Amino acid sequence: MNNPRHDIVVIGGGVIGMNIAYKLAKSGRDVALIEPDELGMGASYGNAGTIADYATIPLGTPNVLRDLPRLMFDRESPLSIHYSVVPRLLPWLIQFAFQSLPGPSRANAKALGQLLNNANALWRTTAEELGASHLLHQRGCLYLYDSENAFIAAKADEKMRRDNGVALEVISASEVLQLEPGLSTFQGGAHYFPDATSIDDPGALMKTFASRLNDLGMSVIKARANNIVEHGQYSDIHCDDNLIVSARKVVIAAGAHSRALARSVGENVTLDTERGYHLEFDMPKSPVSRPVCSARRGFYASPMNGRLRIAGTVEFGGVDLPASPQRLAMLERGARELLPQLGEVSRAWLGFRPSVPNSVPIIRRSKRSKHIILAFGHGHIGVTLAPVTATMVQALI
Structure with missing residues (x-):
């Protein structure tokens, strides 16, 4: 059988890859999408459901750097690291420590502010095109500092957000x-x-997005891409089962699985995996009317259709280890402290976020090839930045 050949192939069927493929296909390009699993059902499904255009503070800041030893070894910390991955994670941690210094941290916040500036408007336009405007609501969001000391210390966060264009109110x-x-x-x-x-x-x-891609007649190739080999004007994407897909342009948007693909084209990116968790409580009426984030506990309580989702924390441990019962128990304890009227947990979930040390996603042409575009490393703001990323990738192509 002849191997399929396309003008553009997007590797990765999460919210980033689907937005990119949608924007390119809508403009008339021949686009195929490679994804081994159901479209949009990874981290794109399991997140807190916020279009967080206020998320201009990077993960690495001077305060986090100061508290990093405590955060790593405190069982109730919103950040944890599996000891087995520490040797592999060291290059990431070294860069993260540097990026957490005052100068780099401010520069990263500025870069995030520029990326996030138009995120809300672009999502509203995209949702309208998809016929999904009914799923988006401007309800506001609360970011809690639950002690007087934490509230006073949050002055630095307030300044960093305001300096980068975020509209916020400080309330008691x-x-x-x-x-x-x-x-x-x-x-x-x-x-x-x-x-x-x-x-x-x-x-x-995500299901609406997948349906729209199908309506556009896009080829969705259910396979796992392993590496990319360039030859002339085409690149061959080698997948499982000896499948080879060829393309003039390749967009690597495979989230937490992007590092090996980038390395196969000579891009030695510092990318690792944050393991994100959520718990859901089925209920006809949520105890909160808008997303509420607990700064100390590191999670959101997000009202959704027929349920409340408790989503968040940062855990480094790769993609192969099973879900941690301790992290799920910690998430449940925090949820019950915040909302004591909660009933039984209805379900739990684990997913993987692509994390870079400076929290600024990698969206650019490959330095080794003008035919390869990188679009990954979005961390906690993949959903938020998906239409922004698609617009940038379309411009690059």
């Missing part, structure tokens, strides 16, 4: 509880992002 704990009376009483306050948009059902949005 009593004002938070007026907005969200279902929350436990706490000291401190919150940053309130009144313009923030949330997604009622990320899974439903």
